[in-house]
Amino acid sequence: MSQPILTLDFLDIPAPTPEAALSAEVRVSPATRTGRQRKLYIESYGCQMNFSDSEIVSSILFDEGFDTIDTLEGADLVLLNTCSIREKAEQTVRMRLSQINGHKKRNPGLLVGVLGCMAERLKAKFLEEEKLVDLVVGPDAYRDLPNLIREVDGGQKAVNVLLSREETYADITPVRLNSNGVSAFISIMRGCDNMCSFCVVPFTRGRERSRDAHSILQEASDLVAAGYREVTLLGQNVDSYKWASADGAEHVNFAQLLERVALVSPQLRVRFATSHPKDITDEVLYTMARHRNICKFIHLPAQSGNSRILSLMNRTYDRPWYEARVVAIRRILGDDCAISTDMIAGFCSETEAEHQDTKSLMEHVRYDMAYMFFYSERPGTLAARKLADDVPLETKKRRLQEIIDLQQQHSAERNARAVGRVHEVLVENFSKRSQEHLSGRNSQNQVVVFPKLNFRKGDYVQVFVHSSTASTLLGEAV
Template sequence: MRELEILKEEDKEALELPRTSVEQADTTGKRKLYIESYGCQMNFSDSEIVTSILQEGGYATTSNFETADVILLNTCAIRDNAEQKVRNRLKNFNYLKKKRPEMVVGVLGCMAERLKTKFLEEEKIVDVVAGPDAYRDLPNLLSDAEEGQKAINVFLSKEETYADISPVRLNSNGVTAFVSIMRGCDNMCSFCVVPFTRGRERSRDPYSIIKECQDLLDNGYKEVTLLGQNVDSYKWASEDGSETVNFAQLLERVALVNSDLRVRFSTSHPKDITDEVLYTMKKYENICKYIHLPAQSGNSRILKLMNRTYDREWYMNRIDAIRNILGDDCGISQDMITGFCSETEEEHQDTMSLMEYVKYDYGYMFAYSERPGTPAAKKLVDDISAEVKQRRLAEIIDLQLRLSQERNNRHVGKVQKVLVEGFSKRSEDFLQGRNDQNKVVIFPKENYKKGDYVMVTITSCSTATLKGIVVKS
């Protein structure tokens, strides 16, 4: 998995290891639920919704799958490799199913939505299949499965946002939390399965979002990340049309909940991110100066084949706006796909030159993987060899490593405001948190604790991590 090398340390763990249920204190008389989450932040957020629904339905969570009555895998379908991880994981549960045939195994999320009934046919261990909009039906589906029936619901809704459900924070550090502001996607990128697995775009009402953020603050959380497939297309209108809210306005409302509550968001789409959003970010100190802005390619012809609805020049214009309004220190990360259908060496070099132009802080880079059912799979030919894809991938990773080091070097000698998220993974003598630009900062623990804001002078860095010492007041 060479593409993982340039990710920050905690992001590597998120991709390499599933996030699992937490152990509930009182499980007396309750059936035990174990859930693993794979893929994007939206899936982790959805698992928190699922847990809330099932706890209301009388289940208790366990962190030990061997004691579970129900095992659920919340899946990703963005790449074939993501799906293979799930299939391999299911094989690991075969021995349990043989020992305890009454145990229920379910598959949720995007892979469930993509494969539908085929999942039940191909993976005999699976009892329940539920798509992203069917989670309210899970108590019924599990009840059917517990009676020996295979159960499936992959209905996609045009209205479901789960706005009334209070998520159960899984594996929470008690400091940072995800808040879903919208679901689905209307962008038909030719390589992507998301519109088919998560349905049409719909925005959650702003009042429930603000209430969730306030509740998190009241419970000691210090940071929220607003989530959506494309947050910049957030749009809500009251039933009578008297009130409308766009993403910039929502961002401002969340920032005003409390100046001590840090605000992040993900993911932005280059065609939709506006100057209004950037000026809102500039206006409020507690809105972090970091934007994940997937490019996917640096070549206009390839972008058109991808149906990204912008070209190289448009993307560069958005980068220029970010730098002009928020300054050169604003963190920017990317998604890149290399070896897309018919990509030439010159077009690959355009991606490299775009990376040089932007000088990304870090990125998520992958070789193109054809996904069944997508427009690209139907209309384009996956004609770049695996060897060429991997060589091009290695080149953009090497370039990003250099750019990440250069960007991190800029922080050395500067003071950063760090929100402490917990102990460093290597030693409990050190704490770690993130700065405004979403970079991990490690420093000696001293008397500080999780949830503190600490001013840290950066003394050294790697491509993934900043290290420093606390500024004495």
């Protein structure tokens, strides 16, 4: 049986963001062997939020007597934490479930479950029609997993896909399954209130709610104490984070939260994802400018460079608004602040001229990197109900390739700007190509590879960059 590929987080290229889930990626959770009787094997697909959720699930089941193992063999429970953002993501999961069911026929006591967005979207269909799984659990029902597993142990199928307006899992300490011991995710909010017409997230993850600010700061402090040197604050739209204490005496917005996390320790780098162009404020940008340990990298998904298409997407901003936000970033943080984006090629009714507008926006901004897709209609979304998916697939693919080619040029140009300068690099791991070289990222999220010498994971190293490729900077420690 072929092993699923690892996600790209800890290799020599940057990781995707929640709004830019890459359906081809799957992360296998590593082993935690403490002698517990039952064994959990979990695969996570799609976005960083799913990977973070898998750490919450593993924590819940650890308390129920499950160790995590990193191979299918020997598992008592197999969970796939799924993504629904594109049709290909769901096809990948279905194929994987078919493989696992072949294994289950040889191991009849094995329990198989589906978690996450695909579970929420398809609900009982997995149990009733496809008969691929024993339990189906939505993103807000993970606390119910022990009860659901007991139902399955008793010979029943089990499902809980109820969405919540309150659940944030703030009191659960995640098991850091997929960390390199240097970088970790902190989920600061769940759900999304932005009803983008192409997106299933509001239907699969529910309404937006923010986590208690004090629990976030405690988690960050605990990570620093455990030796971590970087956190990424996660949310479908972090800029709309807004928490108030029960008595109403304390109110915290995202800029204030970002500053509080930065003040936890000067040795702790802080990143965040994902920002929505309609919500990112000058207050956030000035907060980034004040604190050296807040990384100068912003993921700002545009999706299209044409205002009519943006309106059909229900993005709630037009091209001039988006360009004004980029101007603000450059004015407050300087041209060295890296900006990445998402782009969708071939959205409903997109003309050739409107496609050229996307390319012209890319030329104007010159993104450091981008996640690029052709439009994939998702059942239940506003676009699927109201708009015709009328751009031919061949045209979508051709337009996508054009923006990919353009972005490769821009990424190479932006990386070339880093040559001849010294960068502070947080070492995350060995280079994927050599145990004699280390790999880390600078503040701009650019991957830097250099000879290891006596440096180790978690060290901050001053690296002189002498050359670059489209995806990597090469240098020497100074």
